[in-house]
Amino acid sequence: xxxxxxxxxxxxxxxxxxxxxxxxxxxxxxxxxxxxxxxxxxxxxxxxxxxxxxxxxxxxxxxxxxxxxxxxxxxxxxxxxxxxxxxxxxxxxxxxxxxxxxxxxxxxxxxxxxxxxxxxxxxxxxxxxxxxxxxxxxxxxxxxxxxxxxxxxxxxxxxxxxxxxxxxxxxxxxxxxxxxxxxxxxxxxxxxxxxxxxxxxxxxxxxxxxxxxxxxxxxxxxxxxxxx
Numbered sequence: 001x002x003x004x005x006x007x008x009x010x011x012x013x014x015x016x017x018x019x020x021x022x023x024x025x026x027x028x029x030x031x032x033x034x035x036x037x038x039x040x041x042x043x044x045x046x047x048x049x050x051x052x053x054x055x056x057x058x059x060x061x062x063x064x065x066x067x068x069x070x071x072x073x074x075x076x077x078x079x080x081x082x083x084x085x086x087x088x089x090x091x092x093x094x095x096x097x098x099x100x101x102x103x104x105x106x107x108x109x110x111x112x113x114x115x116x117x118x119x120x121x122x123x124x125x126x127x128x129x130x131x132x133x134x135x136x137x138x139x140x141x142x143x144x145x146x147x148x149x150x151x152x153x154x155x156x157x158x159x160x161x162x163x164x165x166x167x168x169x170x171x172x173x174x175x176x177x178x179x180x181x182x183x184x185x186x187x188x189x190x191x192x193x194x195x196x197x198x199x200x201x202x203x204x205x206x207x208x209x210x211x212x213x214x215x216x217x218x219x220x221x222x223x224x225x226x227x228x
Contacts, residue, residue, distance in 0.1 A: 072126040072134055072168060074175065077112045081125055084133040085109050092158045096195045098219045105217045109156065116140060121152060122179055126168060134160040137172040139180055152180050154190040169202050177228065186228055191220035
């Protein structure tokens with residue numbers, strides 16, 4: 001054997017010794033001897049497709065009709081929102097057996113400028129991805145006399161059923177506290193009804209206390225107050 005052949009033989013033997021042989025896949029008989037946790041991993045690997053780098057799975061549409069949840073947008077109310085806000089408020093009231101009063105207690109929803117903005121208050125809405133109004137919250141000044149503690153009433157804090165329990169009520173309440181302080185109010189009041197148990201629990205968790213001396217609107221039987 002010449003020198004070239006000997007070198008070629010040694011090189012081939014080196015590659016063979018260092019080549020990584022594929023590991024045999026455990027058989028189903030082997031799987032029977034595994035613990036339940038390892039058995040689950042074994043079968044998951046057996047049926048999983050090979051990984052392909054460079055694929056952005058987040059860009060794929062969700063399966064089984066699932067949708068991506070997007071937090072509602074919080075913005076100031078506009079005049080064209082009036083009818084949608086009244087519809088939301090009326091729907092929630094009806095859900096709890098309370099009667100809407102568009103010509104009295106709920107008349108403030110017809111004109112945000114006159115009822116809120118021009119008086120030094122504010123009103124905001126929550127809108128979903130389609131632009132539908134799914135939440136409302138207002139700050140209505142009720143005591144702005146010189147020398148008296150400036151008081152604002154929390155009004156029309158309502159949420160569509162799908163948003164309840166998802167932190168959006170707390171979000172509206174935190175906005176109300178921060179915005180009232182920006183507007184230099186020192187006290188916040190609200191009126192509510194006994195049937196609105198979840199709302200009452202939210203108010204009490206966030207520092208509101210019962211005010212038995214306060215007057216109530218036609219559909220409310222409880223009043224609360226909180227220092228800011």
